[in-house]
Each structure stands twice: as C-alpha cells, then as structure tokens.
Amino acid sequence: MRAEQMKPEEQKAEATQLDRDLGRRLLGYLEPYRGWAIASVVLLVVHSLLGAVGPVLTKMAVDHSLRPTSGTASFPESLLPADRIDSLVAITGVYIAVLIAIYFLRGWQIQLMNRTGQRVMHDLRREIFAHLQRMSVSFFDRNQVGRLVTRATSDVDALSELFTSGVVAVAGDLLTLLFIFAAMLWLSPMLTLAMAAVGPLVYFAAMLFRRRARRDYREVRSAIGRINAFLQERLPAVQLLQLFNQERQSLAELTDLNEQHRQANVSAIHAYAMFFPTVELLATLAVCLLLVLGGWLVENGSLTLGILVAFLQYGSRVFRPIQDLSEKMNIFQSAMAAAERIFALLDTPPDEPEEAAGDAAPVKTAQRVEFRNVWFAYQDENWVLQDVSFTVEPNEMVAVVGHTGAGKTTLLNLLLRFYEPQRGQILVGERDIREWPRQQLRGQFGVVLQDPALISGTIDENIRLGDESIEHKRVVEAGMTTKLDEVVRRLPDGYESKVGERGAQLSAGQRQLVGFTRALAHNPTFLLLDEATSAVDPETERHIRRGLQNVVKGHTAIVIAHRLSTIRSANRILVMHKGRIRESGKHRELLDAGGLYAKLYELQFEEQEQS
C-alpha cells in the first residue's frame, strides 16, 4: 500500500507499528550485553526511586522537628527519635546518605548505559561494513560511495544520540515522575488530584510548542541548507562573479537567504520565549491551588503542614520531564529514520553471494584465455563491446590499445566477472568463467588497475593486503623485479614506511610500482594490467614503463595500454575502436599498415617528444 493513499490514522498506526518493529530489531542488538542492559535498567529504577525521596524527608522534618504535631507520631515519623533535634539530625543524615547513594548509582548507571549503547553502535557499524563487503562491483556503480559511507557513520551517530543526548535519561525522569506521583498519592490523594489537574495543561502547552518548534526548526534547517548551497555554488565561482561585476548582486541574493534564516529564527525565538514562562506560570498555578486547597485541609486538621511543604517542593519538579520529553522527541524521530535507512541497507541481499566451492581448483600452469563473440552493454542497448573475439595463448603477452572510450577497460571488468556479458562467452583454460567460483577465478589473476587503490598503512601491507601466507622474501623479490626496491631503499623505514591516506605520501609513479609489486607477490597465473590514463610526468612514465616490462616477463598477460611505448614487445596488439576490434598484429606490421594504430602511435610519439 502506498503511503499517500492511506488515511492519516492508518498512516499513524502504521508509523507506530514501524517504530515498534524498529525498536524490537534494535533491542536485538542488546542481546550480547543483556546483563549490562538489565543492570543499567535496575540502577535507573533505584536511582529514580531515590530521586523522589527528598520531599518525603522534608515532610518528616517539618512535621516532627520543625512544627511537631500533637499526639502520637504515625508512620514514618514513628521511626524517628522523640527529640526534635535528634530527629532532625537523623533525617539530615538519611538525606546525605541518599545523596551519596545517588552519586554512586548515577555514575554506574551512566557507565553501564552508555557503554552498552556505544558497544551496540560499534557492532552495528561493523555489521554494515561487513555487509558492504559482500556487495558486487555493480552495486557500487549504482550507489554513491558517499551515501553508503553515511549509513555506517552519520546514521549510526544519529542512533547513538538516543544515548548521548539523554533520550534514555528522559525515561529515567519519567520513572522519577511515576515515583513522585506514588509518593504524593500516599501523602495526600486530594492534593495529588489538584496537581494532576494542571498536568493536562502543561501537556497541551508542550504539544503546541513541539508542533510550532518543529516547524520553525525545519525552516531554520532548510534556510541554513539554502545558505550552505549558495556558498558552495558561489564561493568557487567568485572570480567569475568578479569578472562579470556581479559581486553586489550575489551579495544581495545571499542577504535574501540570510533574511529568510533570520525570520525563521525570530519565529523560533517566539516559540521558546513563550513556552518556558508558560510552563512556569502553570507550575505556579499548581502552587496556588496547593496553597488554597492545602490551607483549607490544614485548617480542617486533615492535612499536616509537612505534607503541604513536601508538595510545594514536588511542584517545582513534577513538570520537568514533560518539558524534556517534548524537546527530545525530535532526536528520537531522526534516530528512528536513521535506523530505517540502516536496516534497508542491511536488508538488501548481497548480490555477490559466496558460492559453494567448486571443483575447479586454480591451476598454476599456463592457460589460455578466450573471448568468443562477446557483446556487452552497461545499460540497455548501448553496446560497449560488439562481437569481440580473441585468444591469448599461454605465456603470450597481448596488448589492447585504442582511443578513450573504445571499451578496453570493460574487457577486464568482464574477465574478472565484475559484470556478465549479454551475449557470447569467455573461457579461461577451456572453461566458461561462469563455471568458476568467483574467488577462485579472480585468485588466478594478478591485477594492476588504473587506480592502484592504495590504502593507508605500510608499503608491505599494501603489497600483501593482509595475506599472511606471503613471505617477506617474496615481497622483496617482487619488489626487485618491479624496481620498487630502489624506491623503498631510499625510504627511512623501507617496506614498513607508511604511505598515508590513499597512498598520498608516494608519487603517482611509485604508487603504480606498488600496484605492480602487489600483483607479482600474489604469484598469479595470469597478469592483467590496466595502465593509468591520466597524463603523468616523465619520471612517472619511466617508472611505469620499466615496472610493466619487468612484470610481464614469463607470464600470460593482457595489457591494456594507454601509452604505446610499453608494448612494442607484445606478441600481439589488438586495436579497439568504438567497441570493436579493428586491427590485430605485431607492432611493426600494424605500423606499416598505416591504419588506426599508426595514427595512435604518431600521437603518442609526439606527446613523448613534448614531455
């Protein structure tokens, strides 16, 4: 059923049901910390109980010590010493004891509750991240990385606000309210009724305020959003605005948005400025009722002065939780919205399922790779590959060249089964790659991607990528082959040097060398190399050329080349153009034929001349 077709009540009912389901699911995360959670609730209850004790003690002090009533003392005054001073000392002593007990209970309760909360958030982040690890490459092409990151960070933060900003603490306040109510009923049902009469008014005021404040708050947020969007658009374009003499005009536009922001805030000020005095006035109204009704009862002799004083003390505290609750409702709602988004992600089934281990054990001997009439489109009928067929024989090095957008990188995406072709088939070692479990298929390839995708950590960590079975010797050997070794030797910590966020401490060429070394160290059957497309400086170019030549020696290799200097030695060169293989042959032959390859080569040659 679609939300907009439902009646408001149904929507509300459904929303409540949804909150309840979310709540139940969230509670499930408490399971591992059950003991802590229960202890925390128990502490909360005891703490709330003690919080309601103060006025009762005041009552006892007034009735027994300050203005003793004639006649025999009834419970709880009957527990006290007969002497006025002694009993006052006793009462004060009890009060101090209660304060100290609250001090410790409160500390433990904060610890237990928040620790539990933070651990649950910790687990939830972990679950989201682990879930994302099981998603396919195409999932990440469809979903913005930024948005997915938000799920594991900001949304989890919104949930943890439940603990940190005290929505849970409000539950404690409500409990206190309950105990206060119980104590009041016990002391005087009549006066309790008088106080309770004001309750609905406070609730009504709080609801009005909440609605108004929420509307204003939303307007303030959206005004701030507009100001942010404006700055984000205009600040990078300031030079353009200056060129067009438009500085004042832009300022006028910002002033407009700024004015909207101010208006929304003034409206919010009104709501806040009204609310607090209103609640205080209502509390005073309760005190007035107490005074008149209580005075009458005292005069009748059916009420002691102490009870009245105790009620006056309760009067200032009783409405506080109602006030708090309306303020913290927003936090609760945004936490629920965040939980909904998080669970929606967790409920998206992983589209790269772990397959049952097939019988196709990786073969470490040389194999051939074949593309048979492969057609592929990322979308609809926009063919990126059209009827592509070629073979790579064992120990052969095949280079794929072509202008930007020819479909070269797509070959690699298909071979690694990031995507499936619409028509045709791909064979590795005479077997259709769909018969290989993905992990085993990929495990046979040493892959160097355009972006070597370095992660923060050491060079060694980036080469081994957590594979502890790779010996250090092997890392060094691979480094020697790619000449990464020369770079590493100049670094203070050698292979243990940190590379920084996304490898920022290394140059582009050095990052590529790490990528080459990584591919070699994993001892692959095939090598797949996708050269970086972006323009690079001569030093990087030299690094890459040398690294690549050293790596492909003695491997079955497919090299996707954006720079032609590296592939003169290839056994075969495939020239792709607009999704088709247009030319194929050795460097010399293609050059002599004077076709596409010759043009590409001339272009490249001149580029290198220039640099």
Add this chain to the structure above:
Amino acid sequence: MLSTLRTLLPYLLHHRWRYAGGAASLAVRTLFAAAIPFALKFAVDALAARATTPLLMRYAAVLFGLAAAKGVFQYLTRRILIGASRDIEFELRNDLAGRLLDMPLRFYSTFSTGDLMSRSVNDLNAVRMMLGPGLMFLLETALTFAAALTVMSATDWQLTALVFLTAPLVTLTVSHYGRRTHDRFQKVQERVAELTSAIEENLTAVRMVRVYARGDSELRRFGARNDRLLKENLALIDIWQRMYPRIELLVGSTYAVVLGFGGWRVIQGVMTLGDFVMFMTYMAMLTWPMISLGWVINLVERGGASLGRINEVLHHPVAIADGPLTNAGIDSLRGDLELRDVTVHYPSAAAPALENVSVEIPAGSAVAIVGTVGSGKSTFLRLIARLVDPSSGVVLVDGVDLRSAPLAVLRGSIGSVPQDSVLFHQTVRDNLLLGNPAATDWEIEEACSVAQVWEDIQALPQGLDTLVGERGVTLSGGQRQRLALARALMRDPRILILDDALSHVDAATEAQILDRLRTYMRNRTALIVSHRPAAAEAADFVLTLDHGRIVERGAHRELLALGGRYATIYRRRSLEEELLHDEG
C-alpha cells in the same frame, strides 16, 4: 581575546539600545522572580498560623500575579536579547560574504570552500551563541544571585553563607568538565573522520578488494579503527560519569544544608517555617543559574575562538581593488593591450607562471594562445581581467597602466568564458542576465544565436525559464559552454576572452560558432585559448607559450611553415580530431 573581540564592537554599539532595553527587562524579570519565594514565605507563615481560606486566596492571587509579570518580562528579554544576537549574526554574515566576494584568486587557493563555509555558518553560530544565550544567561545569573542573596542574607546570613559555599563549585565543575567534554568530543570527531576515510578507501577500492579477495583483512583494518572510535567514546563517557553525579551531589548538598542547618534555626526560633520554605524555593531557583554559568564560560571560550577564525577572513587584505592609481575619469576602453616585460610568480610555485613576457595586441585583433598544460596560458588571460596582478612588469590598456582603469570599467569591458563553464542553479535567463542584467529578450536571442545555443534553449521544457542544475534540467557539457559563451557575448565586450571555452562543443558546431564570431569580433579584441586547430586558424596571430615564455609568434601559416613547437602541437591535434571522428 580582547583584541579579537574588538571586531564585535561596532555591531554591539549599533544595537546598544536593544541590549540596554533587554538588560532592563531582564532586571525587572529578576525582581519579580525573586519576589515569588518571598511571597511564598508569607503564605506559608500565614498557613502555619491557621489562616483562613480568603486570606490564602489573596496570597495565591499575588503569587500568580508575580509569576505572570515575571513571564511577560522573561518573554520580552528573550525576544530582545536573542533577537539582537540574530540580527548581529545576520549583519556579520552579510559583511563576511561581501568580503569573500571581493577576495582575489590567491585567497581561494589558501582557503578551501568547505573551510570558508564552515566559518560562515558554524563559527558564526558559535559567535552568535556567545552574544545571545551566552550574554543573556550571564546577566541573568548575576542579577538572580544578587537579588536572591540580598533577600536570603537579610533573613539569615549564616545559613546563606553556608548554602553558597558550594555554588562556585557547581560552576567550576560544569565549566571544567564542559571543556574536557569539548576536547574529548573533538578527539571522537577525529576518530570518526579516520573511520570514515577507511570506509571511503575501501568502497572506492572495491575492485581491488574483490580481485585480491581482501574482504577479511579489510574487515580487520576497519575493526581496528572501529575499536579506536569505541575507546574514544568510552573515554567521553568516563568524563560524563564524573561530571553528572558530581553536579547532582553538589546541588543536593545545598538542600541538605537548608534541611539540617535551616531546620535547626527553625527549631531555635530564629527562622520561621515560611523562611525555611523560602530558602528551599530559592535553592530550586538558583540551581539552573549555577549550572548555566559554567556552560556560559565555555560558550564564551568557543565563541572567542570562532571569532578569531572569522577575523582571519574579515581582516584579510583584498589584494586587487581600486587604489591610488585608479583614474575615475576612465569610463570606457578601446581594447589596445600590451604586456611589458611581465612576470607572474605565484607564492607557492617553484617557477614563475609567466616570465618576462612582452607583447602588443592592437584593438580589434584576434590572438590565439597555444601551449601545453602549465605553459602559462590561463595566467596570461587572468592578467588582462586583473584576476592576478604582475609580480613585475606592467600591463597596459589603451596605452595606460591597467591599474588606472577602475575595476568595474575594466571588467565591464571584458566578456570572459572560463575553462569550466560555471552555471548557477537558476533559470537559463538568469544565468544569461549575469552577463548584462539590463539585456532585452532580443539581445538575449541575438547572443544565443551567435553562440549556436538558441535552438537548444527553445527545445527546453520552459525555454529561457527552465531551471538549470539539480532538480532542474541537466545540460550537456557542450550546451553549458555555449551558454557561457552567450553570457559573455551579451556584455557587448571590447575584449573577448575564451579560455578553452569550446572544448566540449563538437567540431562542426565550433566551426559555425567561429564563423559567426568572425563578424561579431570585427572591431573587438579577442584572446582565444583552444585545443582545436580551427580556432588558431581563425586568429590574426598566434602566440606559442612554453614554460611561461613566448617561444613563437606569428600568423598560423608562418608558424606552420616554421615547423617548430606550434607545428607539432597543431599536427597532433589534427590527428586527434581524425581519430575521434573515425567511424570505421
């Protein structure tokens, strides 16, 4: 701190009467507030003396009246003081934005957009909190304490002295732990940033992670950072665990004093029961000011720090502006340009972007500027519009120093199409009117047809009134560039600057545009940077730049015949065109 705060002085002075009014209202509010427990004392004493209901009703009426009066003035105080702080925020943000809009190119290479946004929104809000709630609660606390102390010590100064032993402790506790919470919270934020970048790294490197089946080790890496965040969060909890119980204990202890010592004074007959209740009520009234004072101290600290960051922008010199050299008499330009031995050296760069460049460009001529990435083409163009000033040498327009032309006149004479054709999230018409706010529909159509974009606009759902960008229509790169060109043409400029402005326009359309431009440019000066051979062919002469120097100059044919740098670049680009249009 004080010199930092000086920035606020003019704003505060501007609103001095409102602040005075707000303070007066706050004082009245406080008087009424302090009178309530005092009235309650009489009511309780009357009760103790078995007062009759009508008398109690009168007391109740007084109490209610006092509370109502207090409420009215509290409302007024909030409206006036918080309202004033919102107005100062408004003014400060406008001034800040005005400053930002005048800043030169160099400023924006030092400060990132995100940083400047955070200064204009978050830091400004911290300053606002200091000037609004901060100032208000500071005043309220001071006045409330003064009033309550007066009444209380007049009743029983010994009890008062005892009760107020702990008050400063509450304030200090809140302020101390508040500051530690803030510091610790920033560490939590650092950990969150660290975790966020780990997730980002992982998700953007998804292909690599899949190829090397690194899911497990990535999970461990993430786990380590996740654990560190947890640890930091737990440390924050440790602070709260100390702060909240202590505050409760300190506040509670004041009640214990009233109960024990105050009770004893009542038994002694020094105080009445009414006094006892009054003390209790005052303590309830003072709890919040004690806590808020500690909070305000931190607000002021944070506000001061934020103001410092805002000052960095407000007091940053605007390097390029009209100055003593400006000759206000210049109100139009012809378009003769000359660079005399000009060098531009950006502060952070190792080598100069332009070095000893001298060239004369007569009004009405079209010049193509050619060169590889980083050869100084964009800097050359920036000099003309004074987005940068030369480090040495001089730029002349119509034979006088460029700096003598008022900026508004100079830029008003230039139509510029930058590399990235920035369009704003407005209607197509508004984007075009940026070029000339007074343009008629006919002028818009004229400029658009020269730029070959009029038909595209006609095809949009609402024509000229179609919204551009997110939630509006998305335009292709070529359409954006042609709109940017039309925007520049609408200025009817003496000097037209095209900085690789047609790179996304297909070659055929570019040829048509260049054809129309030829007529249009007949008596205008044009500076054209383009990667396409066609643009250079259309120019009167070509400048080839290399590493900030002019290495070749002359007509297209001459340079081609020369067989030097220009010839190489030209041939390469022709080849690229060929490849691009090879349909097999």
